[in-house]
Amino acid sequence: MAQPPPLIINVEHRRNFSLNGKWQTIVDLYDTGYYDSHMALEENGFFKNEKPRHRSDRIEYEFIPANNLLVPGDWNTQREKLYYYEGSIWYKKDFDAVLSKDRRFFVYFGAANYRADVYCNGVRLGAHVGGYTPFNFELTAHLRRKGNFLVVRVNAGRSQEAVPMAMTDWWNYGGLTRSVLLVQVPKTFIRDYFIQLKKGSLDLVAGWVQLDGPKARQRVAVRIPEAGVEQTVVTNARGFAQIEFPATLKWWSPEQPKLYRVIVTAETDEVEDEIGFRCIETRGADILLNGRPIFLRGICLHEESPFPNQGRASRREEAEVLLTWAKELNCNFVRLAHYTHNENMTRAADRMGLLVWAEIPVYWNMAWKNRATRENAKNQLAEMISRDKNKASVVLWSVSNETPSDLKERDRFLLELVQLAKRMDPTRLTTAALHIGHATVFTNTQTQFTMRDTMGEQLDVVSFNRYIGWYDALPDHCDNVMFDTIYKNKPHIVSEFGADGLAGYHGDRNTRWTEEFQEYSYKKQLAMYARVPFLRGASPWILKDFRSPKRVLPGIQDDWNRKGVISFQGERKKAFYVLQRFYKKLKEEKLV
Ligand code: GCU
Numbered sequence: 001m002a003q004p005p006p007l008i009i010n011v012e013h014r015r016n017f018s019l020n021g022k023w024q025t026i027v028d029l030y031d032t033g034y035y036d037s038h039m040a041l042e043e044n045g046f047f048k049n050e051k052p053r054h055r056s057d058r059i060e061y062e063f064i065p066a067n068n069l070l071v072p073g074d075w076n077t078q079r080e081k082l083y084y085y086e087g088s089i090w091y092k093k094d095f096d097a098v099l100s101k102d103r104r105f106f107v108y109f110g111a112a113n114y115r116a117d118v119y120c121n122g123v124r125l126g127a128h129v130g131g132y133t134p135f136n137f138e139l140t141a142h143l144r145r146k147g148n149f150l151v152v153r154v155n156a157g158r159s160q161e162a163v164p165m166a167m168t169d170w171w172n173y174g175g176l177t178r179s180v181l182l183v184q185v186p187k188t189f190i191r192d193y194f195i196q197l198k199k200g201s202l203d204l205v206a207g208w209v210q211l212d213g214p215k216a217r218q219r220v221a222v223r224i225p226e227a228g229v230e231q232t233v234v235t236n237a238r239g240f241a242q243i244e245f246p247a248t249l250k251w252w253s254p255e256q257p258k259l260y261r262v263i264v265t266a267e268t269d270e271v272e273d274e275i276g277f278r279c280i281e282t283r284g285a286d287i288l289l290n291g292r293p294i295f296l297r298g299i300c301l302h303e304e305s306p307f308p309n310q311g312r313a314s315r316r317e318e319a320e321v322l323l324t325w326a327k328e329l330n331c332n333f334v335r336l337a338h339y340t341h342n343e344n345m346t347r348a349a350d351r352m353g354l355l356v357w358a359e360i361p362v363y364w365n366m367a368w369k370n371r372a373t374r375e376n377a378k379n380q381l382a383e384m385i386s387r388d389k390n391k392a393s394v395v396l397w398s399v400s401n402e403t404p405s406d407l408k409e410r411d412r413f414l415l416e417l418v419q420l421a422k423r424m425d426p427t428r429l430t431t432a433a434l435h436i437g438h439a440t441v442f443t444n445t446q447t448q449f450t451m452r453d454t455m456g457e458q459l460d461v462v463s464f465n466r467y468i469g470w471y472d473a474l475p476d477h478c479d480n481v482m483f484d485t486i487y488k489n490k491p492h493i494v495s496e497f498g499a500d501g502l503a504g505y506h507g508d509r510n511t512r513w514t515e516e517f518q519e520y521s522y523k524k525q526l527a528m529y530a531r532v533p534f535l536r537g538a539s540p541w542i543l544k545d546f547r548s549p550k551r552v553l554p555g556i557q558d559d560w561n562r563k564g565v566i567s568f569q570g571e572r573k574k575a576f577y578v579l580q581r582f583y584k585k586l587k588e589e590k591l592v
Contacts, residue, residue, distance in 0.1 A: 355396075
């Protein structure tokens with residue numbers, strides 16, 4: 001399937017017109033508007049938006065204002081009937097356009113879960129697969145001044161060959177879940193750029209600029225006015241030019257999240273961005289931020305609204321509340337699991353000073369041998385890196401979560417992802433949330449876990465998930481657990497641990513599902529991981545309760561995973577304060 005054209009980055013700082021708001025919709029469970037009865041593509045599908053011309057005409061569909069959905073937003077929490085819906089819904093938006101012969105128009109989608117087929121004025125533009133990364137299509141040739149209409153078929157179907165595969169422990173929120181923008185650019189415009197400190201340097205800015213359009217060879221200036229630096233380059237016949245220049249900059253860090261106004265000026269276009277400059281690297285078992293060892297005091301997040309009874313998060317104010325909660329925990333790090341979160345999250349992390357673990361949904365056991373699955377995963381990784389490669393807060397690209405070790409096809413699949421990440425962005429670290437092997441000895445006395453995984457050697461940072469006290473034995477068993485690793489010269493992060501606790505359900509610490517059980521689990525797990533000398537980071541699972549179809553225990557789960565230290569209604573559970581105190585002490589001890 002042809003991929004959408006290359007991504008336009010930093011759309012929020014370009015001339016754009018929001019298409020957010022009410023879209024007229026048609027629920028189409030059997031894809032009547034997409035396939036004919038022989039399952040061939042329907043040439044007069046719903047994307048034509050046809051109306052009867054004569055009273056005898058037969059048109060069996062209609063977009064009407066009453067059947068609308070809000071964009072951005074998942075459909076599951078907008079209509080009771082759509083709560084469990086995972087089929088197709090057609091979206092339609094009417095708009096006019098101020099055309100000009102030297103301007104080009106693109107439609108930009110922050111994300112659409114899971115597959116989007118996009119049409120403009122009845123003409124098919126293409127499709128995108130993957131529910132968590134941005135994509136755009138050019139509209140220029142199809143637009144008229146009045147009466148344009150965009151139609152998007154969004155299908156949320158799951159499958160074993162998809163990315164993620166058919167089973168996940170999170171809700172499959174369907175729809176146009178993030179903003180849709182009409183982006184206006186000059187005929188030849190600055191489509192993409194990479195402007196960061198050179199790998200391993202603290203005073204050299206390096207990267208490149210990419211133009212898109214007929215006037216490929218142009219003089220392009222990159223300026224950081226506050227730092228008094230400017231470099232001018234000339235793009236080649238492909239519109240590409242590398243940049244490299246010395247600069248004395250205040251380095252970005254959680255304590256000082258300094259962002260600079262960066263201006264890229266070509267002869268036909270100019271784009272402004274806010275970019276932080278910092279250096280992230282490893283030295284043996286340490287992670288260094290701007291040359292100094294750092295311990296990542298983290299928490300995991302799903303992309304769900306912090307506001308009660310909502311679904312997918314996408315707005316700036318939601319990002320700011322979620323990250324404020326993380327800061328309240330004394331975090332300097334967030335793991336944005338298990339897929340690429342919306343750009344408001346990484347922009348907010350840049351502004352607020354939180355290091356970010358970014359991830360694609362290669363989750364549990366995938367169709368490792370399926371080429372289309374692998375290409376889909378690579379495409380989602382490329383779109384994530386393309387969008388966020390200038391965000392100082394993002395320091396880790398994670399290529400998977402809890403995938404089976406000792407499986408050759410899984411290793412080949414993940415290795416291609418790691419190599420792609422390194423090619424696209426040599427400045428950041430790669431990781432994956434691995435299983436920490438299996439207990440070598442699991443008795444009531446001592447338990448020894450040794451980190452080994454066939455992918456370990458390929459990653460900059462070795463991370464692992466393990467829930468001693470929730471999935472393995474009970475919290476007291478944490479006292480008898482030791483950890484070791486075969487990767488003596490690599491940093492490690494414990495990327496998940498924790499326990500469920502239903503907010504407001506109280507009992508003794510041995511009564512599962514109570515806040516007291518969760519609180520005691522945290523006390524024991526944190527004490528256990530504090531004894532692991534090769535850990536350089538922790539991200540307990542998870543900041544807030546989240547919806548999951550896997551969590552069906554009546555009266556306790558009811559479609560919610562209760563491992564949040566904050567409930568889905570925003571109540572802080574007892575475990576919240578255990579973690580908050582632990583990180584406060586760690587922060588004071590390690591002065592990082
Ligand atoms: C798993 C997985 C998470 C899941 C969590 C849990 O390890 O990575 O996606 O939600 O543990 O079981 O709650």
